[in-house]
Amino acid sequence: MGLIDWLFSSSDKNTGDPQIQAGIERLIQIVDPRLKALSDAPAQLAPAVATALDFCRSTVAALPGPLDASAGNWRTTPLLRALFTRADEVQQIFSRQAVVQEFVEQHPEVQTFYAILGAVLQEKKGFGVALTGDALQHDVAVTTLNFTHHQLHLPCSTPEALDQELVWALFDQLGREILTRLSAIKEGQADLQEEIALLRTQQAHLEHQGIGDIFCDESGAPVDTSEALAAQIKSHQAPLGESRQRLPTLDDTLTWIATTLQTPQQLVEVKSLDYRVNSLNQRVPPDQPGEDLHFSHFSFTAPHPRRGVILRVSYPTAELLPKSTLTQEIERLYS
Template identity: 30%
Template structure:
């Protein structure tokens, strides 16, 4: 069984236990220990996470092989050249990664790390210079592509272990989304109960204007029948929403359902799309078919759930220890400048 099979389990084997899925269940419960109190939480989470595994397996398996990332690879690799404006930009980007430096510090016997390079991808419409036949024009509409906010946050000793870690982070992200839905459910219940109390109090005040001695002697003002009817309708709608949320004794089961729903909907929440672009050496987007000297790049774009969701370009990379500069000591730098 390959690494992806070991990570997510092999569907062809209907084994009663899947140790990796069990570890994922424990990882999710560790993020929200309250879920342990829900009836049958382990079986329900196992079923939901096993379904998400098929989608995550396909995502991880489809990632391209890691490419060398270094100042030296900038000239030879069209991807690295597209990601960075110049060879001198690669080193500082590697040096900014505390995780990469820490990884090498903790792994003194390793000379190479496998990592994920994440980037923001920016497209910009500009007017540029282009050759049209024998005429050089300087007002040609062009689209340029640039990459910024280069980050390396996770590292591993091998390609296989890196993909395992990516799978774990995906599970974490889905669990976080599930917790967010749990919180929203609880918050909505609190809002409804507070609103119900306010409406009920207002309703009692209005009804009292037409009962008891006040209805005989007056002095309380006219009863606003329109307001009274509106509040009664609002109270009924509020009660229906509270009933739909269930009783507080069912809260844990409901919260577990929210988490399971997230894993069942993993395909919509976490996905990676490939985008093919033909770029010039200056990162100008070129027509798919043309005489211009360009390179076709298949870029990987990941959708990260959140509020709002974000999209980031990424690539799996190999980084040599010798290419990672030491972190800058700001105090030493300040002393040097003084």
């Protein structure tokens, strides 16, 4: 069985699987190391971790690429032409990546590296020229694809190693998404408790002063402010009670994590985007001349909202600009 077959196999979902064990350990370390104290944590988390790893493997397998991003392939590869305006732009962006420079320094024997390329996709609407039949039509509404903030991640020496690294990177992201949601629940509890304490302080002050019956509403009828505050406290206690019921103990936290991880597609949104564009990166109908593009689009919320397209690329290390050239360029830009 090859590395890819092993990586994407999903038949074994018991806690004895080294992959499941590794996933459980990574998840606990990311979300809450105290879960290690629970003896039944591995058994509870194993099915959810297996489901999450299956999701990560299938997601990675569906990514475009690896695309050969070398200079000679830019002109003949529609996806690269859509992402980069010029062939030398690929060289400049790839050469400036700190993770790439570090990888090349640590692995001087590698002639081609594989990495994940991420970019932010913007669909800019405006007016331009469109071909209608054999005639050019002016002032037509057009949508142009624009890609910015190119970043390379996880440089590796083989495509199989890259897939493996990305599976775990995506799995770790699921853990961070769970941690963010768990923190929000706990913060919500704290906010409710603080609000209730404040209302109780106000209620006690009013009752002590004896002024709860001197206020009137718009009709002139007296309003018992103390009773109004009591009603507010009661309204806050209900959601606080519900929140406490959800996560009252570490055991219940474990159950919540296992349940939440069973639906990983609700933690990280992955969409397939298909476009047909002309030479100007403008969207065109299927019956118009153009190139078909396929992207995988990701949306994350932890540690802060991010979104963009991701694909696998390969690049020859010989085409990277030397550090001396990059240093001269930086000095020229900031002189």
